[in-house]
Amino acid sequence: MLRFVGGRLVQIAITFFLFLTVVFFLFQAMPGDYTKQFIMNPRIPPAAREALKVRLGLTDSVWGQYVNYVRNVFTGNLGLSFEHYPREVWDVIKERLPRTAILFLVASVMAFVWGFPLGRYIAWKRGQTLDYTITVAGVLFYTIFTPLLALMLLFVFANQLGWFRTGGFLTPRLWLTPPSSPQSIFIWLAATLAGLGTWAVLARFATRRIGHPRPRRLAQRGLVVVGVGLAGLGWWASGLGPFAWDIVWHMFLPVLAVTLIAFGGDMLLMRDSMLEVIREDYITTAKAKGLPDKVVRDRHAARTALLPLVTSFTLSIGFVVSGGIVTETMFSWKGMGLTYLNALLIQDYPMAMGCLIFTGILVLVAHLVADLLYAVLDPRIVY
Amino acid sequence: MALLTVQDLTMHYRTKLGGVHAVDGVSFAMAEGEAIGLVGESGCGKTSVAMALLRLLPDNAQILGGEILFEGRDLVKLSEHEMRKVRWRSISMVFQAAMNSLNPVYRVGQQIIEAIQQHLSVSEREARSRVAEHYNLVGLDPKLMDRYPHEYSGGMKQRAVIAMALACSPKLIIADEPTTALDVIVQDRILRRINEVRAEFNMAMMYISHDIAVIAEVAERIGVMYAGWIVEMADTVSVFKHPAHPYTIALMSAFPSIKGDKRVLAQLPGEPPNLLAPPSGCRFHPRCPHATAECVDEAPRLEEIDKGHFVSCWHPQRRSQ
Numbered sequence: 001m002l003r004f005v006g007g008r009l010v011q012i013a014i015t016f017f018l019f020l021t022v023v024f025f026l027f028q029a030m031p032g033d034y035t036k037q038f039i040m041n042p043r044i045p046p047a048a049r050e051a052l053k054v055r056l057g058l059t060d061s062v063w064g065q066y067v068n069y070v071r072n073v074f075t076g077n078l079g080l081s082f083e084h085y086p087r088e089v090w091d092v093i094k095e096r097l098p099r100t101a102i103l104f105l106v107a108s109v110m111a112f113v114w115g116f117p118l119g120r121y122i123a124w125k126r127g128q129t130l131d132y133t134i135t136v137a138g139v140l141f142y143t144i145f146t147p148l149l150a151l152m153l154l155f156v157f158a159n160q161l162g163w164f165r166t167g168g169f170l171t172p173r174l175w176l177t178p179p180s181s182p183q184s185i186f187i188w189l190a191a192t193l194a195g196l197g198t199w200a201v202l203a204r205f206a207t208r209r210i211g212h213p214r215p216r217r218l219a220q221r222g223l224v225v226v227g228v229g230l231a232g233l234g235w236w237a238s239g240l241g242p243f244a245w246d247i248v249w250h251m252f253l254p255v256l257a258v259t260l261i262a263f264g265g266d267m268l269l270m271r272d273s274m275l276e277v278i279r280e281d282y283i284t285t286a287k288a289k290g291l292p293d294k295v296v297r298d299r300h301a302a303r304t305a306l307l308p309l310v311t312s313f314t315l316s317i318g319f320v321v322s323g324g325i326v327t328e329t330m331f332s333w334k335g336m337g338l339t340y341l342n343a344l345l346i347q348d349y350p351m352a353m354g355c356l357i358f359t360g361i362l363v364l365v366a367h368l369v370a371d372l373l374y375a376v377l378d379p380r381i382v383y
Numbered sequence: 384m385a386l387l388t389v390q391d392l393t394m395h396y397r398t399k400l401g402g403v404h405a406v407d408g409v410s411f412a413m414a415e416g417e418a419i420g421l422v423g424e425s426g427c428g429k430t431s432v433a434m435a436l437l438r439l440l441p442d443n444a445q446i447l448g449g450e451i452l453f454e455g456r457d458l459v460k461l462s463e464h465e466m467r468k469v470r471w472r473s474i475s476m477v478f479q480a481a482m483n484s485l486n487p488v489y490r491v492g493q494q495i496i497e498a499i500q501q502h503l504s505v506s507e508r509e510a511r512s513r514v515a516e517h518y519n520l521v522g523l524d525p526k527l528m529d530r531y532p533h534e535y536s537g538g539m540k541q542r543a544v545i546a547m548a549l550a551c552s553p554k555l556i557i558a559d560e561p562t563t564a565l566d567v568i569v570q571d572r573i574l575r576r577i578n579e580v581r582a583e584f585n586m587a588m589m590y591i592s593h594d595i596a597v598i599a600e601v602a603e604r605i606g607v608m609y610a611g612w613i614v615e616m617a618d619t620v621s622v623f624k625h626p627a628h629p630y631t632i633a634l635m636s637a638f639p640s641i642k643g644d645k646r647v648l649a650q651l652p653g654e655p656p657n658l659l660a661p662p663s664g665c666r667f668h669p670r671c672p673h674a675t676a677e678c679v680d681e682a683p684r685l686e687e688i689d690k691g692h693f694v695s696c697w698h699p700q701r702r703s704q
Contacts, residue, residue, distance in 0.1 A: 127442070281483040288437055288478075289498040289547075290470035304488055379531045380487055 001375075004383035008371070012364045019360045020073065024066055027349050033058050034082045034347045056082060073357065079350035083343065089354035092339065095183055097358065099169070100328070100335030102190050104320040107255045109197070111262035112313055119270025120302045126275060135271065141264030150257050150330035157253060164253050167332035170246050179240060182247070189244050192231050199227040254331040262316065269312055273305040280304075307378055311370050318366030321359040385452075386554060386587050387413040387436075392449035394435055403658045405431045407611040408449070410685065415554070416585040418578070420602030420619075422595045422634070424655055428611040429591045430479065433557045436589075437474055438466050454554070472502040472551050477558040481544040485532040492528025495547045502551050517546040520580055522572075538569040545577060555587040562597065574601050595634060599623065604691075607631045610656050610666040613685060617692035627688060627699040629671045665697065673698045 035052050038044040053059050060068070072079060078089035119138075122131040141149075158166040165171065170182055178185075203223035210216040235241040277283065278301055286300040316323075324337030332338070336355055343351035375381045394406040406428045413419055421429045434440050436451060438458060451458040458469065478484040485491060495517070496510040505513070515525035521542040532540060541562065548556050558577070562570040578601045581588045592598050598605055599619055606616040607630065615628040626632045636649035653670040656662050662669050668678040677697050685695040 281478055281480050282486040284439060285478060285484040286486070287439055288470055288476050290467045290472060290501055291497070292467065300486055304486065378488060380533045 001383050005368075005372070008368050012368065015364060016360055017070075020070065020357070021066075023353060023356050023360075024069060025062075027347075027352065028062050028065075030347065032347065034349070037346055069353070078354045078357070081343075081351040081354075082348040083346060083351060089350050092351065093336070093354055093358060096334060096336050096339050098187060098190055099333065100320055100324050100337060102186075102193065103251065103254055103327075103333065103335060104258060104317070104324065106193065106251075107258035108262055108313065108316060110255070110259045111266050112309075114259075115263045115266025116270055116302075116306070116309065119267040120274055120297065120305070122267075123271045123274030123278065123305075124297050124301075126278075135268070138264045138267045138271075141260045142268055143264075144261070146257070146261065146326045147330055149260065150253075150327065153253050153257055154330070165250055167250075167330075169250055169332075169334055170243075171250075174243070174246055178243060180243075182243075185240055185243050186247055188240075189247060192235070196227055196231055200224050203227070250333075254327055254333050257331070258327055266309060266313070270305065270309050273308050274301055277301045277305045307374065310373055310377060314366050314370040314373060315363075318363035319359075321355060321362065385412040386415045386417075386454065388450075388452040389432075389436075390450045390452065392432065392435060392451065393447045394431060394440070395445050395447055396441070397443045397445060398659070401659050404611050404661050405444075405658060406435065407661075409608075409611075409613050410449075411606055411613060411616060413555070413587050413589065416581075416587055417604070418581060418588040418590065418602050419604045419606065420590040420592065420595075420598030421606045421608055421613075422592060422598050423608035425593060426655060426658075427608045429593075429608055430559055431611075432608075433476065433559050433589070433591055436555075436557060437470055437476060438463075439470075468502070471498050471553065473553050474555045474557065475548040475551065475553040477541075477544055477548045477556065477561045479559045480564070481541045481561070482537060482564060484544055485540060487532055489531075490529050491532055491535065491543050495528070495543075495550050498547060499550050513550065514546070517549050518543075520549065521546045521576055538565055538573065541565060541569075541573055542576075545573070549580065549584075549586075552584060553586065555589065556581070557589045557591065559591045560593070561590070563592070563594070570597070571600075577601070596638060607634065610661060611658060612666055612695060613693075614667065614696065615692075615694045616685070617689070621689065621692050625689075625692075627692065627694040628667075628696045629673055629698075629700060630667050632700060665695075667696075673700070 033053065034056060035049045035058070038049055038052075057065065057068075069079070078093075081087055081089050081092055084092055118134065122134050125131050154166055158164045175182060203220050207216050207219045207223070210219060232241075235244050283296060283301055286296045291300075321336040321340065324333075324335055325341050326337070327333070328335045328337035329341060336358065340352060340355035342348075343355065371383075375383055389412070390410050392406055392409045393404075395402040396405055397403075409428070409432060411419070421432065423429050431440070431444070434444075435446060436453075436458065438461075440446075446459055449459070453469070453473065458466065461469065486494060489497075492511065492514050495514045496507065499505060499510040499513055500507075503510075511528075514528055518525040518528060523539060523542045523546065527535070527539065527543075532543075535543060541564075545561070548558075561577070562573055565573065574597065577588070580586075588601070590598050590602050595605070599622075602619055604616065604618050605622045606613045607622070607628065608614065609630050615622065615626065615631045617627075622631060623635065626635050630651075633649060633651040636646075637651065639648060651670055656666055656669065662679075664680050664682055665671070665674070665678045666682075668674040671678065675697065681697075683695045683697050685693045688694050688699050
């Protein structure tokens, strides 16, 4: 096991280096550079643009820039952003990464929580009208053109009903004199979510020994409600409640959009995987043993069918940055996706490279985690 | 008193092309502790009969008529809830593909304990010792029960599956091709072991196989199936010594014997009938060397031609091999 992880880490380092190299030269291959956006600006003469190029180091040889950059990255220095000058790239990412991570984590978890049981259910009731209806709905969500879904959500819930804002991270009017920076409130919000998630898992664990399903479920839900209540009370007592709520309110539609799309995928994958497992002989055996239908479905079929879903879930975490470009643009959610897109458009190389470095790291680590999870879940796989 | 009486069991599979007459008017009885065998080609309805006994038929299957009396109760009429209590507790099964009948993500012992705890109110520890007992019985080291199926060899898996079938001490065990996937030496050893255990605990056993030689070794009586019918049923010696149905005779002459003169193995012309539209009259008539107009027009009934020797044929043959 340790050997495997060690070997994989070495692989990851090599892959990462190659990735970095390819990405760097791809950017260099693009025509023009950061200064080209000032060409049409009469107040910045060619001489000033040349001076800017020199200052930004764009006149050095490509190899010189490459060696410099790689050395800097491996010493933990991602450089300064051209656009946000003189802010450091890392500083910008530190602010934006949590926003993307929370958006996608919440949506992924919700999609999983709904998609897994529903996929399991319709696979068990295969061939019935309900199965077809839900499958068609799932395909619809899964294949819908993301901007279209976003526009529809915005039109219905923001424009027509007016329940939510059309975009952004917060309502500026409310934050004229904030008691604390939006970033720190957001981090606290994220911490609250993480805490509640842990609490829910612990509640499940603590009530495991209760024999009957009904009181067990009741105890579980009770504990979760208590946790949510305590968190709400904490925010209210701190006086920061309205500010936190403002952020949550802005998060609602983007989370809904990502959830719907991911939900379709999770549900269809679970259904498919279940249908495959149901045909296995050990399911017939389980039925022949006289086990109740639900036990056969949950303990025998779903447990094995879960494996591909876990992989897909873990790997999808790695792609949040790239996947976020469309969603974040549609909802003007200033996360990694939107930051990357902007940086790319104005050729702010260090910023764009910084975003891609995080995508790369996330993807590589997600693959490693998926491999390890697989070994935990499937006894047939041993490293 | 008979443990199991199957009376006129008729079962169809609904398909897009029409009903498949998989099991048609099958009747037989089993006494307590008896071992019988069902033989026939693939697709003749052997497995369908077995699955009907446990009511584990696929969704498109339909029992159209007949009854399955087990200990006086008609299993066809039982509710799903009551049927669940019969499964494994009273009738258990060793499946055709033992290799795949264990769930790969759970320990083998755990899968047996699960069956035990479903039907008997015993503690985890008692269930474990019960599993260990049955492991010893089928010749497996009880230490293996905490291993996963993929860590077992083919023969070990088969033994574990048999231990699982024995776990709740059922009255009847159905063994569907229990040893087909195994090599001959392991096959023989396992069959002997099953038979010893069966005799020791007075369990009834129904063997299902396409290989009449395997069945002959362990079954006291043999039923020969063809195209959803039982065409001949008699004690094992009679079936071998005086087969009466032309199909049984063909089946016998198609497998080699190490005794007697050298002979050319007979081949049966034609193919098994399409059960979507089975032949009129006797289902065997298109392939039968003795077929007459009567065979084409009317279906024969299963009749007793000797004591305990039933044949469904208009022209039962009376020659010894």
